[in-house]
Amino acid sequence: MRNPLWKRLPRELKSDFGKYIVIFLFMTLTIGFVSGFLVADDSMLAAYDESFEKYNIEHGNFTLSSEASESTIKKIEEKGDVRICKNFYRDESVDTDLDGTENGTIRIYQDRTDMDLVCLMKGEMPQAKNEIAIDRMYADNNSLTVGDKIKVGGEELSITGLIALSDYSCLFSNNSDMMFDAVKFGVAIMTEEGADQFGTTHLEYRYSWQYANEPKDDIEAKNMSEDFIDILVKYAKVTEVIPGYANQAIHFTGDDMGSDKAMMEVLLYILIVIIAFVFAVTINNTIAKEASVIGTLRASGYSRGELLRHYISLPIIVTVIAALLGNVLGYTVFKGMCAAMYYGSYSLPTYETRWNADAFILTTVIPVALMLVINLLLISRKLQLSPLKFLRHDLSTSRRKKAVRLPNFKFFSRFRLRIILQNKSSYLTLFVGIFFANVLLLFGMMMKPLLDHYQEETVANMLAPYQYILNVPEEPDEDEKFTLMGMIEKLLTPSLKTNEESAEKLCLESVKNVVPGKDGETITVYGIEDDSDYVSTELPTDGVLISDGYSEKYKVKSGDTILLKESYGNEEYELTVRGIYQYPGALAVFMPVDSFRKTFGKSEDYFNGYFSQEKITDLDEDLIAATITEDDLTKISRQLDVSMGEMFQLINVFSVILFALLIYLLTKLIIEKNATAISMVKILGYQNREIMRLYLTSTTWVVVISILLSLVLSTWTIHGIYSYLMSSFSGWLTLYLEPKVYPEMFAMGMGAYILVAVLQFRRIRKIPMDVALKNVE
Template sequence: MPSPLVRRLPRELKHNLGKYLGIFLLMTVSITLVSGFLVAASSIERIIDGMRDAYVVEDGRFTTSFEAPVEAVEAVEDLGVTVHENFSYDLALAQDGGVQDAVVRIHQNRTGFNEAAYVEGRAPRGADEIALDRVFCEHNGIEVGDEVQVDGRAFAVSGIMTLPDYAALFEKNSDFVMNTLTFSSGVVDAPAFDGLSGSETFTYSFVCDDRGLSPADRTDLESDLVEALGENGAVLTDLVDADANQGIVYPGEDVEGDQLMWEVLLFLIVIIMAFVFVVLTSATIDEESAIIGTLLASGYRKRELIGHYLALPLFVGLAAAVAGNVLGYTALAEPMKNLYYNSYSLPPYEAFWNWRVFLLTTVLPFALLIGITFVGLCRKLRCTPLQFLRRETARAGVRGGMRLNQRLGFVARFRLRVFLRNLSHFATLFVGIAFASLLLLFGLCMMPTMDHYADSLRDNLAAEHQYTLKAPLEIDASAEEREAFAAATTLATASQADLEAMDPTELAKLAQKAAGVDADANPVNTRENADAAIAQAEKYAAAQLETARPLDSGAETVTVYGVQEDSRYWDDVDVGGGKVAVGRGLAEKCGMVVGEPAAFDDAYADTSYDLVPTSVVGGSTDTTVYMSLDDFNELFGNDAGHFNGYASDEALDLDERYLASDLTPADMDKIGAQMRDSMGDMVGMLVAAAVLVYLVLMYLLTKTVIDRSARAISYMKVFGYRDGEINKLYLHSITVTVIASLLVSLPLVIGGITALLKVVFMKYNGSIEVFTPADRLVVVVLIGVAVYAVVAFLHTRRIKRVPLALALKVQE
């Protein structure tokens, strides 16, 4: 014969269906959302980490003006690397009725390095087939079997693939944003590649024999590589280490940073769940007080009652854990994966089980539910059966029995009495609304914060153009100096065949002009610029170092600028005589203090520097370090007068061989647009989940007030009050509390969200200032009011169902 306690479980579940359904939804939504993302992100991170070996990703690449001599390549390989030809053509791509004016970078089918991963189709064969990048094809509706025009020539798309060195589609490594709409990588077979025409780029990828070389050792190897190429007749135009190749490293850095954001979100949701479990456990015991007293007086042991009251939370928690994981791994796996696969060209997705994610998203909430319920039961069951029967398990208070001013009307006194009698519950409601608003604002302020960051970066630019050079390049030169250097460049970069084919007279003229080049002077820009543009341009030097972030959050990459002491562009920076100015954003993020040494490292040179800030400058997003140009060159051991950049409010025409990047305000706008594009869908999910959690939380917390007043509501029905009148008396107090809580908690919410997002953004490079515009705060309040309107409607139905018979039951 089943125990009477077991037979009570179905009735208890039916009677408290709203409460247990709320717990189920709260846990299910939380587990589904966070586990769905973290599983997808950790799987993608594992895929990215495995790409280096699975697809033999290069350790670096170098580009030469012409095909490097065989002896130059052999000399490089003697250093302990394997060199692979990675030649390419940048050609126009179009499709009838589809994309126009796109650019495809075509490589030959690869074997043994940077190997392609095919999502659909196969590798191209013959002279009229091509394989294109997956993300580019998805954005432009290109499928296997379609025909595209490449430089006016028809190619059939045989495959859709990804290349590991173009996991992020940066057309140039110096670009600040990806281009997934009009730029694609592509591969063709050897016959097709040999038939291409145009300007060929002679890039070589190298793979170290020792794949475990440290960045510093690899930097030394690359220095030897440059020397070997120069000694053997190769003219080097570019060298990029794999760690500096945005096409390779950018996706991994993005995924790593986003995981921290979701873990902070999980931390916030876990706090909310723990808070709800505490409140509901206490409310359940208070509601069941008389029954517990009766059972104890009837001979039931406390451990039997603990087991009984743990049964339903255990059942609901298990059901929510199963449902949340099933939905997270199925329904949300695809959209969460697409947050990255819509932007990055990664190999085919494969989900991996992650025990850490399971412990964080499932075991922790379930353990909280059971643990908090168990502790609450044990604490309450210290009371005697008589205390349970008399409902004296809670501390007695005098607020409900306070004398109120008789001049107040009955309705006002009744509402005030309801408020005072439930003061502890309303205090709990305030805290719950603050947490829910914090969660909601977490999602709502993310996009404004990104926009504000992009605007701040734009405002922090010292000039309309900040040109960074690969090597010093003089722009203030005479026409004769430009002609001489142009002649020397032509002779140095021309192939042997071109020199032999050149007219002897023309060759002699070039040699004569080139003789005027000062071998000890900096290269001269061969392109003419207006005198006014040259006069307003200002030299500077820049280098990158790393410094430790707080909270063991990795290393912050910092740009160190060497600027003129009387700079017209950095006029607010006090430098010279050993002075060092640090950006306010860097000082705030990394805890730098004026007068105290700050450690910086150069990972590629394996060198450390201790810099002592003498001032803090700029805005909250400025994470740079400033010193005079002379101090810069002394610090880094450069020749006097060394520089590698120009600040200019006017556009300069510079030799592209020397230009590394041109940073303009428009680039900052593109950064903001890319952030909005990459985070838009994620933020939408966050807000939707926050609204649902808000609804469940507010319903559960306000329900405890209605349940506690059930007997009083029944009395009022006996006295003839209609349901509408009772709603006005009880729901009015709750409504006032909710609206007041929404408004009063805003300063606490703003402070909380600022602290949380600082932790979230700690692993991102740069200092991202949390921005909470007034309109987002208004939206939080309006959503709170709208959610409460739904909850109030549900409570009116609850009040209608309070039976008259409840007033006639003996309470003692």
């Protein structure tokens, strides 16, 4: 026989339609977004993984100081058991809007036919000398499209196509950079004739290699690359080596997409757990309200299992329908939105949507299972009581029956305190939800001020407006110094001297930080002249200063010893830290120039760079390896703002909605639970505003205290997880929580609460007086 209890479900849904529709919409949109994100993530990750074979991506690349002969390349290939191909490029200035002002740098390659092949996404590949195909994301960020004209290195070129380079899924101009830059740095393809028109001034002799036997994993790739580098440095003067597994331009995208997936899953499950607790609290309230009916049904022969299945049916039905509809929206609406977010951050090839069984399980099966388990655990305990206890409305599971004795406060205060104690489970759930919402809200609201503060601090603490890193010619051996060829070479070598009055010599070396169990991160070591105009502190003669970011990231303090290793060799340097220098621009070490030369085995007059207040114009451009300006130091804040700005706003909106939803559901529950008491005080002559002061003021206390306490706890939480979040980045962003964020968060929380309170006041007004008179118990 059909269970007659099922007939109650439509009536329950209708009577509590507001609660169920709000929860249903929230769950549908949340599951839909997460489903769409997982589908887009999985589809794009599959396209990314397939690109290694499809576009024949390199296993690494190296850059030489000059072009290697064919015999040298052949020798390296034989010794290293690799295949090598040319991948020369030029970094040229670019004017994207043709206003005569440089807008950044574009890296020009010739079309690839061997390794690191190109994905044409729109238009055509260049055919003529004055044509160029540029990276699709760089084009988007600079409002460029096919047919537009740009000026590169002084030459006006026509854009014929938008492309994605398989070895630049993430636009890192330097592998040691903390963040890629797709606003002022882009990559492009030109014909051989078109690239050659820019001469050799900015030509970099980069070569890509592939192993004859592909490494199985990163550990094997690391060992193979170390063996290859040992061979490479024997036959050529290497200026840079980037093994494939360590190439951020290739692997940062895949690593980031994988971590995003895990983060979204955790977020979904936390939300489902919170909603499940809200359902459980609501159902427990319904059980208390219908205690007499339950007692009668139990006495009539209904089992606990039948009643349990009845009371958890609506939450499960709502969750199942929300999950199914959410998945439909995920595959249709949200998938495109999430893919657009990835395309806004990464230069990925085109992808095809794939059915993702894991996404269905993660967004449908697991949420339903969580909802079922939590409700079973929290509700079944209540239904263990005997029918007699239900008939008597004695639903306490503990032996203590005496009410808590309250202090001798005024009547209204005692009344409100009693309401809080009677609804402590609801208020506890409310506090947990507010805490979680405020963690998300603080994360979303702190990022823009953090990036602005980082940019301000970086600009304020720049060592110099211009830092020049020079290509210093290799010194000849002692036996070669006085030969005729050695003397001729010295005479023909361009001078490193400049007449710029503000220029100050510096020494600079890039080394690796040695940390057990981790790949070494690039550290910049500065050798500073005595009485420097640019490093305004006294440098120790028996140790070094380190930048504040280095100190914070690796928990290094004054008196500690750090271990550094040369980038392409086995020489190690053990240095004692004597102090911290405020320099947010990089992870850096500062030491006197004499100590630098001694430590790194340089000659007494060696230097390889300049600090300068003004642009140096009298140096041969072939001598300038790199120029570091404000744009280079602030690229991380600029790029994160472009890539993640919309996401931060989305997090803020989502947090406030979650906050308002929880307050609405739980205050509604409290008012419904006290409907009889509210009706009684109306009979006694209390006005609606007075009743609101009794009931909503109690909730106001809890909300205010919860918000204030959660601001403290969320700050501790952010401090706790920030180091972990930043550990995957190369470099460091000092945590900064702008003080005005806290009053803004409090105002947003209270604004949401006031809106809900207005709705609940209307609910109080609608409670009729006859509710108390109908209660015959």
